[in-house]
Amino acid sequence: MKLAVLGTGEVGSNLASKLVELGNQVMIGSRTSKKAQDLAKRLGKGASGGTFSQAAAFGEVVFNCTHGDSSLEILKSAGVHLDGKVLVDVANPLKFSNNKMSLTVSNTDSLGEQIQRAHPKAKVVKALNTMNYKIMTNPGILSEDTDVFICGNDSAAKAKVTEILRWFGWKRVIDLGGIDRARGMEAVLLLWLSLAQKYGFAPFNYKIVRQSA
Amino acid sequence: MKLAVLGTGEVGSNLASKLVELGNQVMIGSRTSKKAQDLAKRLGKGASGGTFSQAAAFGEVVFNCTHGDSSLEILKSAGVHLDGKVLVDVANPLKFSNNKMSLTVSNTDSLGEQIQRAHPKAKVVKALNTMNYKIMTNPGILSEDTDVFICGNDSAAKAKVTEILRWFGWKRVIDLGGIDRARGMEAVLLLWLSLAQKYGFAPFNYKIVRQSA
Numbered sequence: 395m396k397l398a399v400l401g402t403g404e405v406g407s408n409l410a411s412k413l414v415e416l417g418n419q420v421m422i423g424s425r426t427s428k429k430a431q432d433l434a435k436r437l438g439k440g441a442s443g444g445t446f447s448q449a450a451a452f453g454e455v456v457f458n459c460t461h462g463d464s465s466l467e468i469l470k471s472a473g474v475h476l477d478g479k480v481l482v483d484v485a486n487p488l489k490f491s492n493n494k495m496s497l498t499v500s501n502t503d504s505l506g507e508q509i510q511r512a513h514p515k516a517k518v519v520k521a522l523n524t525m526n527y528k529i530m531t532n533p534g535i536l537s538e539d540t541d542v543f544i545c546g547n548d549s550a551a552k553a554k555v556t557e558i559l560r561w562f563g564w565k566r567v568i569d570l571g572g573i574d575r576a577r578g579m580e581a582v583l584l585l586w587l588s589l590a591q592k593y594g595f596a597p598f599n600y601k602i603v604r605q606s607a
Numbered sequence: 608m609k610l611a612v613l614g615t616g617e618v619g620s621n622l623a624s625k626l627v628e629l630g631n632q633v634m635i636g637s638r639t640s641k642k643a644q645d646l647a648k649r650l651g652k653g654a655s656g657g658t659f660s661q662a663a664a665f666g667e668v669v670f671n672c673t674h675g676d677s678s679l680e681i682l683k684s685a686g687v688h689l690d691g692k693v694l695v696d697v698a699n700p701l702k703f704s705n706n707k708m709s710l711t712v713s714n715t716d717s718l719g720e721q722i723q724r725a726h727p728k729a730k731v732v733k734a735l736n737t738m739n740y741k742i743m744t745n746p747g748i749l750s751e752d753t754d755v756f757i758c759g760n761d762s763a764a765k766a767k768v769t770e771i772l773r774w775f776g777w778k779r780v781i782d783l784g785g786i787d788r789a790r791g792m793e794a795v796l797l798l799w800l801s802l803a804q805k806y807g808f809a810p811f812n813y814k815i816v817r818q819s820a
Contacts, residue, residue: 500714501797537819543798570801578798584714585756585791588783589815601814602802606750 395419398453400446400468402429405484405527406459412531414440416561423449423472450475455482455554456516462487462505463498466512477515480551482558483576484522484530486583495587497580506576510547517551519544520576521559524586526597531562533599540599541566545575568602608632611666613659613681615642618697618740619672625744627653629774636662636685663688668695668767669729675700675718676711679725690728693764695771696789697735697743699796708800710793719789723760730764732757733789734772737799739810744775746812753812754779758788781815 399410400423413420414437422437423446424430430443442452450456450472460468462485469476487498487505499505506520521544522530533540542564546552556567570578582600589598612623613636626633627650635650636659637643643656655665663669663685673681675698682689700711700718712718719733734757735743746753755777759765769780783791795813802811 496715500794502709535818536816538816540816545801568802568805570798570805575801578795578801581713581794581797582791584794585783588758588788588791589781592781592783593817596818598815598817601816602811603749603751603753603814604806604811605748605809 396452396454397421398423398449398456399459400449400457400472401459401461402433403459403461405530406457407433408527408531409457409459409484410434410441411437412562414438421449421452423447425468445471447472447475450479453479455480455558457482457484458509459484461485463489465505466508469509469513476513479516480548480554481509481513481516481518482522482555483509483518483520486523486580488583495584497583500581501577504574504576504580506545506573506580510573517546517548518573519546519548519551519555520573520579521555524579524582525599526590526595529597529599533563533565535597536599538601539565540601541568543568543570543575543579545570545573545579547572566601609665609667610634611636611662611669612672613662613669613685614672614674615646616672616674618743619670620646621740621744622670622672622697623647623654624650625775627651634662634665636660638681658684660685660688663692666692668693668771670695670697671722672697674698676702678718679721682722682726689726692729693761693767694722694726694729694731695735695768696722696731696733699736699793701796708797710796713794714790717787717789717793719758719786719793723786730759730761731786732759732761732764732768733786733792734768737792737795738812739803739808742810742812746776746778748810749812751814752778753814754781756781756783756788756792758783758786758792760785779814 422430434441434443510518635643640658647654647656723731
């Protein structure tokens, strides 16, 4: 599949690496294309680098792995190239000040919804934002199967993202509904931080447990 | 133990019932004492009813099971009787409008912190707010052991609450830190709602899964 990964941080690098390993053609995007090209060189055959806009134009599915506080501005630069695409929003609207984390948008709105409103012709699917980047593409490192949440307004887009999640090894994919459910998926970062600090940022994830059948 | 349960809704009724069953002396509190006395009569020996203020005066540990949107006002009426007490805050600052749920305080503050600030001499411990009331006192109804989170500024108070949670059958109690961690514990309700709607409000809870040792 032709895929785009916007962002060259830990999340973008890890996702791009796994997607290349799985045999996809992956274009990585960065602001000036320099960092994306450097990363593509390291990842070898199947990987290429370009600007955010070039990468968005290339991918059938586009992963937003930019920092949440600049995602809207970066996606704006990719503009029309996102129309009709499945846009997987992995970002979180995090802000750090005085060693405290908060969200720049929350409760009655979310980054996922902001992105969907800014790109009404893109099919935004929020996914993978609730966990450490190492787990995203390798859920098997945890001692039990855990859950990955998705939400979005387009069922076919969610089916495509679910397929990609299965490639990574995810067995438990929970569809929470429309893109407004991103409010809950992003808010959970406030709990995530307390747990991450408690565990020294070692990987962990949530498993939803229900009643016995 | 002499305990107080403020509130006669599903959460308060269920907690009071279990605490009486476990052999405690439980005073239930309601606005005019009428509902509390009616409930106490149903629960039988060990239960009594009074106003919020009377119940707070009675209990060594006080459970706030009032609706989050009126908790501050109700606790104000209990005032000085909360000084020195362990105040277990089970409430959530939920607001419903147009069939949408949001939080009345979130992200950079929480109900738990508001209560602690309003009652600086009380030892506020946030606990049990992240789940359906049926699970609170009966975690064994789920198919696996799950996690209950607590937070608060006073270690002895958290130890006492942990002891009570053990009575209920909780094996996995996760101390998240100071009362400011209530932000994450309350924010998770935004995710909880999506899951609860998906599962038709059947009980579920979170289990934190980490890497194998």
